[in-house]
Amino acid sequence: xxxxxxxxxxxxxxxxxxxxxxxxxxxxxxxxxxxxxxxxxxxxxxxxxxxxxxxxxxxxxxxxxxxxxxxxxxxxxxxxxxxxxxxxxxxxxxxxxxxxxxxxxxxxxxxxxxxxxxxxxxxxxxxxxxxxxxxxxxxxxxxxxxxxxxxxxxxxxxxxxxxxxxxxxxxxxxxxxxxxxxxxxxxxxxxxxxxxxxx
Numbered sequence: 001x002x003x004x005x006x007x008x009x010x011x012x013x014x015x016x017x018x019x020x021x022x023x024x025x026x027x028x029x030x031x032x033x034x035x036x037x038x039x040x041x042x043x044x045x046x047x048x049x050x051x052x053x054x055x056x057x058x059x060x061x062x063x064x065x066x067x068x069x070x071x072x073x074x075x076x077x078x079x080x081x082x083x084x085x086x087x088x089x090x091x092x093x094x095x096x097x098x099x100x101x102x103x104x105x106x107x108x109x110x111x112x113x114x115x116x117x118x119x120x121x122x123x124x125x126x127x128x129x130x131x132x133x134x135x136x137x138x139x140x141x142x143x144x145x146x147x148x149x150x151x152x153x154x155x156x157x158x159x160x161x162x163x164x165x166x167x168x169x170x171x172x173x174x175x176x177x178x179x180x181x182x183x184x185x186x187x188x189x190x191x192x193x194x195x196x197x198x199x
Contacts, residue, residue: 017069025054031111036092040148060091088123090131099166104137133189142183155183
């Protein structure tokens with residue numbers, strides 16, 4: 001289990017996942033609060049919603065030691081070295097209508113010019129590894145809407161399983177954004193996958 005007081009930093013081949021710092025929300029909003037990125041997430045956020053997002057991610061970080069971490073690209077020969085790509089990580093399910101409140105949720109949100117390059121999968125795999133290993137999650141869930149094929153397509157590529165029995169309607173949104181579908185992966189499946197990948 002992780003020590004909530006220990007600053008979080010995780011590196012992959014191309015990325016750094018790290019804790020939020022004061023001021024990060026400004027750059028995060030600049031690169032991700034766009035019509036394309038926010039299409040299936042309730043639309044472009046106003047200043048109040050951006051502030052609420054910052055409070056939520058910082059609250060999860062302080063309370064649990066994990067959140068949807070900032071994702072930065074490592075130095076790569078001067079091409080946007082260290083540039084913020086978005087977030088990816090783990091938080092606690094707190095949607096008011098969720099059928100599994102308090103469980104681990106993996107999520108990601110990357111800027112449009114970072115799509116299609118494998119960054120989301122790379123960050124998500126690292127987050128799953130941290131969730132099952134460092135944070136001791138028995139099961140990790142992911143949520144989206146059925147129209148967001150890119151999102152649930154990644155969930156499938158990660159090895160997660162569709163859980164129609166856990167689907168729910170999120171009353172904070174209108175159709176189709178309110179119709180939430182669920183994927184999940186248990187620690188046993190993750191360990192089996194890791195063993196197979198290393199064989």
